[in-house]
Amino acid sequence: MKKEQNTQNTVFDNAILSLVKDYVLAGKTVTLPLRGISMRPYLEDNRDAALLSAVPETLRRGDVIFTYLPSRDSFVLHRITSVKGDNIVMCGDGNLLPEFVRRQDVIAIAIGFYRNGSTKLDSVGTIAYQTYWRVWLFLKPIRRWLLLVWQLYHYPTATLAYVKAKITKS
Numbered sequence: 001m002k003k004e005q006n007t008q009n010t011v012f013d014n015a016i017l018s019l020v021k022d023y024v025l026a027g028k029t030v031t032l033p034l035r036g037i038s039m040r041p042y043l044e045d046n047r048d049a050a051l052l053s054a055v056p057e058t059l060r061r062g063d064v065i066f067t068y069l070p071s072r073d074s075f076v077l078h079r080i081t082s083v084k085g086d087n088i089v090m091c092g093d094g095n096l097l098p099e100f101v102r103r104q105d106v107i108a109i110a111i112g113f114y115r116n117g118s119t120k121l122d123s124v125g126t127i128a129y130q131t132y133w134r135v136w137l138f139l140k141p142i143r144r145w146l147l148l149v150w151q152l153y154h155y156p157t158a159t160l161a162y163v164k165a166k167i168t169k170s
Contacts (some may be wrong), residue, residue, distance in 0.1 A: 038092030
């Protein structure tokens, strides 16, 4: 049985995160430790990091972007599910509902990830990564159930408590 994870998230100060924009606009890359569970199962809270770079001319479905959401007053790292002109629809891999952002609100794009404590970069250009995101987006209709199974395996106590609370509340 796997060890339960502390579910309390560490939140970066918005002032610090806004510095990311200054660095990528200056042509530098930024390694950002990840907080939150919205990109599960591929990226994990307080374990993985994203390597961010300047936003290219063209954003495409599957790109992972770092952006500011004024409606939530927060920064997020989510995957693009569609692009129509300056309007972008994105969703965290672990989320079910889409979010909307305009092109000018995109701060950076992920060019790779440091996962599982590795110092080796998992580039977004690899065949394995390209296959992962395509399959994951294809499975969107059953994602809710896949995430439940994944969470039951990795965090059984917390997941069962959540499910029980939802059932008793109904």
